Amino acid sequence: MSQTASTSAPTLTPQFCFNERVLRDFLRLSRSTIDDSITQNLNALLTPAQRGFDPSSTANRQTDSKFRLSVDPAACQKFKDDVLFPAWQTRSDVLNYCAGVATSPDPDDPDLILRETESAKDRERVVDERLDPYSARFFPREARTESLANLIRNERTVEEIIRFRTWGLVNERCNESTSWEKALNNWRERQQR
Template sequence: MAQPSPTPPLAPQFCFSTAILQDFLRLSRSSVDDTITQHLNALVTPSKAGFDPSSTSHLGSRSFLRQIDSRSCQAFKDAVLFPSWDARTQVLSYCAMVATSPDPGDPEIGLRKAENEKDRERRIDERLDPYSARFFPREPRTEQLASVLRQEQGIENIVRSRTWRIVKDRCGGPADSSWEQAFAGWRQRKDEP
């Protein structure tokens, strides 16, 4: 069985290194969610009687899409899928907290202040230069992080919805359950003593 994605050590620098943050999320998604069909196929118990050569003489039903044993599915969800989702949720939640907190260590704060002062002193005559009003202030790194997190949260919702649809098709279960309900139930069971 596959291993869940471990939660990396959380620190503000991890979040502000958006390339590292996005790499963690991408690798976690690719190791579990992007390969969900292969993981579920691995749960199907092979034939107990051995290989039957006559089984290749005709095209049968799509046996690779058959239902998987509910205990195997639940074990996979509890041991691999939900812990991986939980690791990504912890990272996204922590980084969202960092993005909404004050950032006294922002290395570009002085540069932004200088640019803003320079912009206030600027005289604009659009008749002489129609592009002179163009000014693109630098965003604080907390705003840049918040933008990246909004994008990654959208991706996360899409990936989890797709993964859950495949899991429900292969494992069965209540048709009206969403990934949010299943994940919340798992977290509640995990936190019970």
């Protein structure tokens, strides 16, 4: 699969959002293709040695970050503009759309009647907590919009962590000094021109 294939946006519909497995799979695939393999993606941008292979370069293992090669700034910028930022934007668009779905009324909720029935039964219950202290507990079913809202909150937190980690490696290898938020916003502004 190419790197850009993971950044293609799915068709955004409420059904897509409410199918939490498909939503999670999309996010996971996009993250694994771009962010989880960021080191490999950045290494792929390095140009091979211009003077040929130097056998002494393998004599010692160099794990210190100061020995890591910097990537050509033009190649870095192209990677960020063509692969990284579009993937991040696509995921942001999906999360924003699904957040909107989660906060909208859901007339097609298949569990709506069941929840209303349970709620009516719960109001009619007579509870004697002396006989059964746990009988007063009632766990109403969560509306699918509430479940989706919780999922979106969690995924946004995950996205924040992943972007921070990815951008740390981009900073290191591409000699980038801005925050990921600022760099992404700059890219968005350039896209609108």
